[in-house]
Amino acid sequence: MEGIATTGMAARAAAPEGPWRLTLRRIRRDRLTLAAASLFAFIVFCSFAGGPIASAILGHSSTDQFPYAANDNYKPVGPWTRVSTASYIRADDYGDVLPPPKGTPTTLLVLGADSVLGRDELLRVLDGGRTSLEIALFAVFVSLLVGVPLGVLAGYFGGFTDTVVSRVTETIMAFPLILFLVFASVRLSDTLTPIGWGSVVPDGVFAVALLIGLFTWFYPARLVRAEMLTLRNAEFVDASRMVGASTWRIIRRHLLPHLVPGLLVWAAIAFAANILLEVGISFVGVGVQASTPTWGSMLSTTWGTIFAPRTYDPNSYTPWQTVIPTLAILLTVVALNQLSEGIRRALEPWSSR
């Protein structure tokens, strides 16, 4: 037993550790990053599995409406309230609201109700997380899919190609993204919105993700281009060219692996930024269909859209309507931010920032 262990260690000492194992080891030692990673994993778990689980325990779904969960002023109830499951509000002849009939079962709203409609805020924030995370993830993939090839093209081949790609990138980068985004989402929503996959990928998720991705590809493009510019003159590239490797092979086998760390760091941050971008789109009043909650649409049901912003009225709103989705966004962004920092620290321990 002892002998085997020693041999194993000797063998490991002989072969130098790969960069990925080294990175993983550094991350494992970094408690802050581990905490961030677990927090993010927890958020992902809650968003995808939490909704169905909580819904099974509580006995109602995120789309069920409880009219008795809002008062006369349309103010929804606060956290931990039991409300009647009566499907409509009874009123007497004078229009005054009567209590629900005796014997109607009640149900528990853990985080209160979301709006005058009286839907469960907890279930909505969980389901909304799923939609928001899906959008953010898809959008990252789309922008990688567009940005990486363009960056490689510009950085590796240089010359005229580089000039064209760089100018186009700079022009698009300089212009306010949201204008394009809004314009495109209004014009294309009819064609793109119906694309979905049942309840797993609700209608509109794909459309929003595609749009965000198509307007954020210049980040990876610039990142890849900068890295390519330094890498293409590296000795190992010359060496592989000398032994007769094709351009495609050099890019695929020798250059692309070098891009992965930088892109990973970027992806974590972009994931967070896309969640925030989705909030912005919700405030324009386009995006995912109203029946599907997202963190952005939860905020915009309270505060209105840019066409009809609402100021806060303490008689008809509770602070929870803002606090809960914001907190969800904050936790996710903080976790991703720390994760990105941690990955970068682990990849390049020598850089100080």
Added chain:
Amino acid sequence: MKRMLSFFVRRLGAALFTLVTMITLTFVLFWLIPSEPASFVYPTAQHLTDYQLEHAHHLLGTDRPLVEQYGEYLWHLLRFDFGSQWGGAQLFENSKLTEVAIGPQLASAVPATLSIILGGALLVVLLAVPLGAISGRRIGSIGDRAIVLIALIGICTHPMVVGLILRTIFGNQLHWVAPGGYCQLTPDANAPCSGPVDWASHLVLPWITFALLFLALYTRMIRASVADTMHADYIRTARAKGAGETRVMTRHVLPNAGLRVLTMVGMEIGTAIGVCIYIEAAFGISGLGSMAVTALFGTVALDLPLILAVVVVITAIVVIGNLAVDLLSALIDPRAGDALRDKETKSLAGGVI
């Protein structure tokens, strides 16, 4: 000096190129997107007859070849006149068309938006420099962590929400400042409110909203730069010569961060205009952002001349701003030139809008 001059000429050329490309691109794109200008001339008509269609197109000049229209548009722009919008066009005696000119609208919208951006940017600098310096001196300290976290909270709450909350609290409830609207800076006896005091009191909340969003990014950047420079040899030299802590900071460490901040500012101008869409909506200011929104979400059909005008003005602001930033950074550090620009990418705070 000769190098400076050539740099200047090159940048000017690139700026002009961007501007013309953008104008042409939007012209072609927006003219390709179907819109029915005739419905602006006959806003009440349910169904337009062939004669009405032809007549309206003739009056608006949209029946001519696209090249001719493009030429005319460029000629308009050269005279700083943006032509007339389609919306609000009225038909008299079936042959005369009175159109609404775009120029005057822009003349009132651009100062409002620029006021928000410039004032907000000043506030960002005033806050981010000390915070970044405190944070960067001792990375990982409690103060540093707190500052980074607060900055992150600022980024996670959407400007629309922040704006409306501030407006509700300080405008509608406490009556400390005006709850919304815009007053021009120059005194005007006819306007309900004008002059520097009114101007500032109406803009304080928009400035704070603007600053909260960008604070995170700039604090982080200054923090990173300060942290990098703190260990530089010339800082040790300055200390050895007996320079006090404040002098080391203000004379040796912070100026080093200036260039990167400046480069970043150049790339964020577009983002800043995009954010103004939300800030203007939240505070009911009619600026460039709200103009863009009206243009894009016209109720009748797309008002292409208006969209075009807004796009051209925004592009012009972005291009001029970038040019100024480039020249400034070339003056500060002649070596910087293109190299720095290539390295930096628009911040992901841009993702928020």
